[in-house]
Amino acid sequence: MGKDNIDIEKLKQEKKAKKLEKKKLSQQKAQEKQQKQLPPPKPLIRSFHAIPNRKQLSKTPLGTFSIMSFNLLAQCLIKRKLFPDSGDMLKWKTRRNMVSAEIEMYKSDIMCLQEVDNYTEYYKPILEKLGYMAEYTKHPKKLHGLLIAYNPKVFQMIKYATVDYDNDALCTKTWITSNIGQIMALKYVDHPEFGIVIGNTHLYWRPVALYERLRQTTIFINSIMNVQNALQYAEPNTQWVPIPIGDFNTTPNDPSHTAVTMACISSNEEAQLEASRTNPGSLLSDPATTSEDGNDSATKTIPEQTPEQDESEKIDQKEIQATISASELVAILHKSSPELWHSIYSCHGDIDPKTSQPGSGEPKFTNYTAAFKNTLDYMYLRKNESLLVPTEVLTLPPEETVMPSLPNRNFGSDHMCLISKFEFTV
Template sequence: MQLKGRPKNINMSDNKITNAPAGGSKTEPKGKKGKKAPVSPEHIAKVRAEREAARAAKKEAMMAQGIDPDFPPELQFIKRPILPLHKGENVEGFKFKLMTYNCLAQALIRRKLFPTSGDALKWYRRSKVLLNEFKYYNADVICLQEIDYIQYQSFWKDELAKLGYDSQFHRQASKNHGVAIVWKREYFVMTDKMLIDFDRESSGDIPPRTTTNNAGLILSLKFSDKVAQEHNLKKTGIIVGTTHLFWHPFGTFERTRQCYVVLNKVKEFSHRVNVLQNGNDGDHSHWYPFFCGDFNSQPFDSPYLSMTRKPIEYSKRAKTVIECSTSYTFSKMRDGEEDDAEEEEGGNIEKFGTDQPDHPVPQHYEAKDHERELVEQMQSLHNSLDMRAVSLYSVAYRKVHPENAGLDNERGEPEISNWAHTWRGLLDYLFFIRHWDFSDCKEIDSLESFERENSLKIRGLLRVPPGKEMTEHGQPHTGEYPSDHLCMLCELELVN
C-alpha cells in the first residue's frame, strides 16, 4: 500500500518509524562516512562551564535562603552568619573560632517535653544535622555539653576525628551524658587537663546544697609548631574549660556556688600549668584562658553577675531570686543515688509543700535571717576571689547586632540561646577569664580596653536571632535547629 504524504524511513532494527527524510537527504553537515563532525574541545569546555556556573548560581541562591541543596530537606538547618568586627583591618595574629553548644542529650529526651519536634528528635537524623552544623561553622575549638557517653564513643569521637579534631570527654559516673572539648589537631596540642566534680569542690565555708553530679573539664591547648612558627607567637597557647551547671529552677544558690568553683579552678589550673610548662615564672599571661558552656543562668541573675560584675552586690531581682532559692529543700533522694533522667529534665522528684516556695522567681520574697546570712556569705566568697569573667558577647555584640544586644538585660547580651517548648532565654556563654585586682569592675568592659589589655581582637560573633524571629514552636525542629539550644561562636585574633 502506498503511503500518502511525505515518505517515512522505517528502521527495521527497532521497528520505529521516523519523520527523517528518505534517501539519506542531508539536513546537517556530516564528516566522513556519514558521521557528525566532531565538537571541538573548546565548545565542550564552554558548555560545561556554563552548566557549572548555572548550578553554582542556583546553589548560591538557595544558600542565601538558608537551604543547602547538598542535603535533603530533613537534614537542613538554619544557617547564621558570623557578624564581623574590625572590617578592613589586616589580620596580624593567629585567628581561630571558638564555639559552645549544648547538643541536647539523647538520654534526656522525653516526648512530653518536645511535643512538636516529631522526627527531628530521632538520633539517626539529629546526629547528621549536628555534624553538618560542625562542618558548616568549622570552629577550631568547640565546647560541648549534654553529650551522651554512648554516642561519644560510637559516633562523635570518630566522626570528629575524620574532620581533623581531637577531643576529650568527661562525665560523672552516675550520669549517661557529659561535656567534651574538641580542637583541631592542626592548630593545638593538649598538654594537661583537669576534671571538675562540683559536688566535691570546696567553696570556702559554703557546702553544696544538694548532690548535682555536675561536671566540668579544663584543658591546656598548646599552639602547634605550625601555628607558633607561622605567627611568631610569644604566648604558649590557650586554656579552655566547659561545664553544664545545675539545671534546677530553685538551684540559683547552688549555681552561684558552682560559678565560684569555675573561677577558682581556672585559677588553680593556670597556676599548675605555669609551674609545669612555663618554668614557674609566675607569669600567667603565657596562656589565653577561656571558659564556655551552659550556665543555666540569665544575665540578670546572681550566678552570671557573680562572675562578671565585681565586686558583686546582690540587689533587686538577683537578690530576691537567690534568697528564695535558699528556702528550698531538695529531696534526700538525690544524695548517694544514681541520677534519674526524668528528674534531670524537669520531672522533679522534689514535691512542693507548705514549707516550699511557690515560684523560683517571685515578685517579692521576705528572707529569714539565716537565709540572708547565707546570701551575704556567698557574696563575700565571690568578692574574696581575685578572678573575674568577661563575656565575649557582652563586650562586642552591641557593635554588630545592636537590635538584639541588651533587649532584656543590662549586660549587652543576646536575648536567647535556648528555645524549648516550655522555656526560652539566654543560658550559654563564652567567657574570657582574667585576674581581678579588686578594683571597681561593675560596668561592662569597653571593647577597646578589653582587647588592648588582653592582647586579642574579637573578629566576629555568630548572629543570634532575637525571640521575635523564632518560631512559635520549640526546638529541635526539622529544617530549623537540631537542639533546643543554639550554638554560639566567637572568631578571635590572638596578637602578641
C-alpha cells in the first residue's frame, strides 16, 4: 500500500513538473514572438546643451568643430553572464547597427573610439561611407583597439603616433597591461594657422591599479605635449592645442583625476597610490568589475571568479623597487604640462544635477553595467586655454533610459558617448 502511495505521489510530481516546463516553454515562445514583432532598435537621440557660464574667446571665433569620445564595447569582450539584462542586444548583428547609427546620428568632425574590433570587415567601410578618414591600432596581444577618425573636409592630418605604456621608459611600470594610446595632429583646413594635437587612449582597468593608471596617464599626457611642442617649433605659424580624450578607467574620485585637474593630491590619495605601487596585486578581491584584456578567449570577466582569463601581469619585486614614488610621478605629470587640465564634462552638474555627481559636476555615469555604474570617460582641455573653448556638450539621457543596465534597446554600448562642440581663434 505504501509503495502504491509513493508511486502515485511521484507521478503527480512528474506531471506537475511537465506542466511547469510546458508553461515555461510557452512563455519563452511568446516572448520570442513579441521580440520578433518589435521594430529594430534605434539609438535614443540625446540633446546638446550650451555650457553654462562658459569661458569666452578674447577674439572673434574663426571656426567651430565637434569631438566625440566613445567606447564601443568590443564584441570579443562580451560574456552574457556579465550582461544579464541585455538579452538579444548582445548579438553582434543587432548591436553593431545600434553603434554605427549612433556614430552617424551625431556626425562629429573628430571621433576618438575605444574597444574597436571587427574594424576591417565592419567599421572601416562604415566610416569610409560616412566620409571619414581614420587611423586604427591595437596591441598585438589584444583583439580590440583604438581609432581616431576625422572629417577631411574640416581637418588635415599632419602627424600620427602611438604610445605603448608597457614599453615607455618615462617611468617604470607596475603591471604589464598591453594598453596603448594614439596621438594625432590635425590642422584646420580653412584656417591652417590653427591645429589640435588630440590623444585617444584606453587605460588599465583594474580598480586597484591606481598607481599604474596614474603612470599611464602621465605617459599619455607627456607624449601629447612632446608632439605639441615639437610641432609648435617646426610650424610656428600654426597654433597647436592639446586635447587628451578617452576611457581613462578613472572615476572622479580616483587620484589620477585629481592629479590631472588639481595642483596637488591629498595625503590620503598619495597613500592609496603608494599602496598600489609597492604591492600592486594585494587588493585583487576588490568589488567585481569587468576585465578589458582582450585575448584569444577574450571575455569580460569578474577577476576574482575567473582570474586566469586576465592576461595582464604584475612585475616582480625588483622592478617594483625601481618605480618612483607617487609624489615624484605627480611631479613628472605637472612638469610635462605646467598648466592644469579641466574636464570639459565637469559642467554637467550645472546642466542637469539629477544625472551628475555632487562636488565634481561630472556625469553620474558614462559606463552603466550590472556590476558597475560610474564615470570613466573624459575630455580634457588646459584650464587656461585661450585659443579653444567648449561651447556645448551632449547631455546624459534620463537614467531610466539606461536601466537596469546597458546595452539595451536605447544604446548599443555599455558606455555613453561624449561629444563637445568647440569654437576657436588664433
